[in-house]
Amino acid sequence: MEKSATLYLVPVGMSDAPYSSVLPAGNGEIISRLKYFIVENVREARRFLKRVDPGIDISSLRFFELNRHTDSDAVAGFLEPLRRGDDMGVMSDAGCPAVADPGALAVAIAQEEGFRVRPLVGPSSILMAIMASGFNGQGFSFRGYLPIDDSEKAEALKRYENESRRNAMTQIFIETPYRNSKLLKFLTDHLSDSTLLCVACDLTDPDKEFVRTLNPAGWRRLMSSDPSAVNIDKRPAVFLIYAGDRMEVQQTKRKNHYHKRNSINKHR
């Protein structure tokens, strides 16, 4: 069914946490066998590989850089080693590759050509934020970035908030880190009083991590009473909102099965 070479999706750390607390030991064994890597940034990739395997011979490895500067027509060429039968790895600058980064194009081409694709386990800020938010993990949408323009941002936010209320779907956003505080302020100013907002910041960092869920009034109180506690500028953060019924989050796999059907009947 599949060709013999494998494209491995290799998660990396996303904080100063020791790798033993965020990456399975087994990943290292696989990584040490790979000679070809598609990476978001070669320097970061080299640093990661040296930390995983201090004895690694970096000069024997070949790197292909896939980032926002990469001509997408060049990406198919990066997979030449796979076609010759050599396994390859895909790595992002932080967390899991092909989620919220450009690596997915390499995966898409590998899938199209019938190569085996194996995702390895590692930290994902989006997934960990969903887990820790207390929001519905049985229905969620990752929306990437909100529009920059304030009126467009308010309009998009209203649309996602309505979608969350109507279908009990958790809505997830990210922001460029230096705009995080501005977005937090915007969210607390524009969300309905009853919508919950979760901020997940510095995930996996044993000292700086926090994941906090409050309503807009709770966030405003916190921002005025303890501004340093919510100083999230230039720190990696994920924003989540939930306007659905709280009981939806407890529905279990099977119950959910029937429940969803009913809620679709009810809502549409």
Added chain:
Amino acid sequence: MEKSATLYLVPVGMSDAPYSSVLPAGNGEIISRLKYFIVENVREARRFLKRVDPGIDISSLRFFELNRHTDSDAVAGFLEPLRRGDDMGVMSDAGCPAVADPGALAVAIAQEEGFRVRPLVGPSSILMAIMASGFNGQGFSFRGYLPIDDSEKAEALKRYENESRRNAMTQIFIETPYRNSKLLKFLTDHLSDSTLLCVACDLTDPDKEFVRTLNPAGWRRLMSSDPSAVNIDKRPAVFLIYAGDRMEVQQTKRKNHYHKRNSINKHR
């Protein structure tokens, strides 16, 4: 800002893979310190804990069962140890807790009462399926189960397919395992010719795992030429569809920022 006790979200395995290939070693150190657990199934939880720490004294641990049979009014009571200052763990039967299982209600209450919540790293079939699909990882929706009734299912599928095409959003579903083959057939019969369908099955299982992305015609060919290769009944599987532009998947973080703004202008 937060109270002293911590609610840990503890991922477990989801296949016969050795834990060293799917769980960071650091998780074990945290788990060994915990005395109180909120779990989907006590027997499964005990088995997991014994495998993580063979010397563990199970009789000294206290378990609270949170699953579809649990009265939701009882869940707040499960957090008593946290209120007394003891750390607790939340575990699902497979993969990451509070994603596609009932554990999120315990997290919601812990957040409401201001306890620290710390998600640990582990395998998530949804996230790993997104990574390996080659689909857009910069915008995606997890929809849980499709409706059971065929005409409702077809209608929901059309709606999600349109949403995928319009906003380049990957759409993700699950099914009760004994209906997996039926759903695969349904999807290949009802999706547009140009929509891509990914099936991610037995993730993390070193022998049985496959993640395959094809168009409906490709799936039909595979099902008739090699039925055993796509016999997914009673095997854990995630289904993903993508009807957006392929180039969307390469848009990078910053480019995406502007791009999304433009696409919102364009589409709405």
